[in-house]
Amino acid sequence: MANIFSRIGNYIFDGLRMFIQGDSVSSRFFKRHIFSTLFIILTCMMMIAMRFDSLTSKNTIDALEVQINVMSTDLQKERSRYMTLTRESAMANLVDSLRLGLDIPTKHPQELDIPLDE
Numbered sequence: 001m002a003n004i005f006s007r008i009g010n011y012i013f014d015g016l017r018m019f020i021q022g023d024s025v026s027s028r029f030f031k032r033h034i035f036s037t038l039f040i041i042l043t044c045m046m047m048i049a050m051r052f053d054s055l056t057s058k059n060t061i062d063a064l065e066v067q068i069n070v071m072s073t074d075l076q077k078e079r080s081r082y083m084t085l086t087r088e089s090a091m092a093n094l095v096d097s098l099r100l101g102l103d104i105p106t107k108h109p110q111e112l113d114i115p116l117d118e
Contacts (some may be wrong), residue, residue: 095102
């Protein structure tokens with residue numbers, strides 16, 4: 001019984017050794033199957049190139065989406081600033097036209113920080 005297991009182990013070891021050292025596939029095999037081998041190699045290279053192209057395109061799309069988000073945020077900020085200035089100038093014109101004697105301060109109100117521990 002032990003003899004059978006040792007023979008099986010030797011076959012596995014010999015097969016593994018032949019595969020690692022390259023003895024299982026000879027150069028005659030490649031000569032006989034040159035077109036199949038070239039087709040498989042070219043197909044693998046094309047798949048790698050397509051995958052690389054896909055990943056670089058995806059990275060470009062992601063970078064452009066980030067840029068679009070930044071630009072839309074800036075646009076919203078500028079739109080908000082414009083509307084604020086337009087509102088302020090419209091209010092100033094309204095106050096001036098009614099001759100109420102009011103003016104809009106140039107500085108925003110200051111916040112006072114009063115400590116509550118005292």
